[in-house]
Amino acid sequence: MTNVLITGSNGQLGSELKALASHYAQYNFIFTDVYDLDICNHEAVADFITENQIQVIINCAAYTAVDKAETQEDIANAINHLAVKNFAQLAKVHGITLIHVSTDYVFDGTNHKPYIETDTPNPQSVYGRTKLAGEQAIQHINPANTLIIRTSWVYSSFGNNFVKTMLRLGKERDALSVVADQVGTPTYAADLAQAILTILPNINNEAVKILHYSNKGVCSWYDFAKTIFALENMVVKVTPIESSQYPTPAKRPFYSVLNNKAIIETYGLKIPYWRDSLLDCLVKIRTF
Numbered sequence: 001m002t003n004v005l006i007t008g009s010n011g012q013l014g015s016e017l018k019a020l021a022s023h024y025a026q027y028n029f030i031f032t033d034v035y036d037l038d039i040c041n042h043e044a045v046a047d048f049i050t051e052n053q054i055q056v057i058i059n060c061a062a063y064t065a066v067d068k069a070e071t072q073e074d075i076a077n078a079i080n081h082l083a084v085k086n087f088a089q090l091a092k093v094h095g096i097t098l099i100h101v102s103t104d105y106v107f108d109g110t111n112h113k114p115y116i117e118t119d120t121p122n123p124q125s126v127y128g129r130t131k132l133a134g135e136q137a138i139q140h141i142n143p144a145n146t147l148i149i150r151t152s153w154v155y156s157s158f159g160n161n162f163v164k165t166m167l168r169l170g171k172e173r174d175a176l177s178v179v180a181d182q183v184g185t186p187t188y189a190a191d192l193a194q195a196i197l198t199i200l201p202n203i204n205n206e207a208v209k210i211l212h213y214s215n216k217g218v219c220s221w222y223d224f225a226k227t228i229f230a231l232e233n234m235v236v237k238v239t240p241i242e243s244s245q246y247p248t249p250a251k252r253p254f255y256s257v258l259n260n261k262a263i264i265e266t267y268g269l270k271i272p273y274w275r276d277s278l279l280d281c282l283v284k285i286r287t288f
């Protein structure tokens with residue numbers, strides 16, 4: 001059995017991995033979150049890895065509060081950068097396979113075609129900068145069998161996300177305004193979790209590899225909100241607005257669509273269209 005450490009396992013991605021774990025008997029998953037393993041405690045992480053003979057780390061822990069990060073840079077940096085650097089060092093020393101998850105927010109959003117892995121990052125927010133610093137630390141240390149998977153606009157029936165925010169606001173109000181000039185791709189965390197577990201046995205790379213994974217298709221946050229209400233048969237008037245009409249502490253990229261060609265071709269993945277996955281997730285939320 002392969003011992004697999006999952007960090008941040010009460011978050012969206014970690015919870016989806018937990019939901020799939022029983023289908024993967026070849027792995028001994030060890031699910032942790034900040035209360036049992038704080039990834040900022042580098043010594044505790046090193047001890048945990050040795051004591052549990054960890055062979056694979058899937059790092060789902062992160063500081064993901066994009067606006068709050070603007071005033072909590074030290075904490076965001078400790079989680080998204082310094083802890084990740086520690087994982088890379090431990091992966092190198094112990095020959096551990098490392099899967100780390102990063103974000104479309106490392107890009108500035110000035111592209112007019114989907115971002116490929118070699119496009120130059122230029123984050124516009126503290127969250128994006130700290131996530132990029134984590135990526136760069138991994139690349140600098142360069143442990144073998146390490147993947148950085150960038151994803152975008154993640155939602156799930158678990159945890160907090162845009163879908164749940166819309167469902168809540170849609171029940172409280174008749175009308176909402178949602179930005180229509182930020183374009184990207186929603187990603188169902190269940191699909192990403194499935195992709196990670198499909199890829200895992202096939203990881204075999206000397207140098208660190210960055211790969212992009214999102215669901216298929218493109219939309220704005222406005223389209224996303226409209227689709228959520230349409231699929232839920234909720235009558236909510238949604239007005240499209242510009243980002244300037246919805247001021248936030250952190251700047252978001254206007255365009256952050258990820259090109260998934262490399263991950264599809266390398267690992268033979270089939271990626272669902274975002275609306276189909278959204279419906280799956282909404283059906284699941286309904287049953288809660």
Ligand SMILES: NC(=O)C1=CN([C@@H]2O[C@H](COP(=O)(O)OP(=O)(O)OC[C@H]3O[C@@H](n4cnc5c(N)ncnc54)[C@H](OP(=O)(O)O)[C@@H]3O)[C@@H](O)[C@H]2O)C=CC1
Binds near residue numbers: 012064
């Ligand atoms: N959410 C999104 O839209 C996107 C996410 N990503 C990336 O995907 C990955 C997974 O994201 P997602 O599942 O949405 O994230 P979540 O915010 O849902 O989950 C992150 C988890 O990490 C935990 N955590 C925070 N600090 C620590 C710590 N010091 N030690 C251990 N655990 C900690 C959090 O606990 P607590 O809640 O108590 O803080 C939470 O349970 C992250 O790397 C994220 O940057 C990329 C693109 C989009």
Ligand SMILES: Cc1cn([C@H]2C[C@H](O)[C@@H](COP(=O)(O)OP(=O)(O)O[C@H]3O[C@@H](C)C(=O)[C@@H](O)[C@H]3O)O2)c(=O)[nH]c1=O
Binds near residue numbers: 064066103221
């Ligand atoms: C709630 C709400 C948001 N918005 C806007 C604000 C913002 O521009 C956009 C998305 O809002 P959120 O703050 O929910 O999403 P945000 O936190 O920006 O989501 C990001 O999270 C991090 C972790 C990532 O890595 C990214 O890929 C991305 O998913 O929608 C509205 O226009 N109207 C609304 O009523």
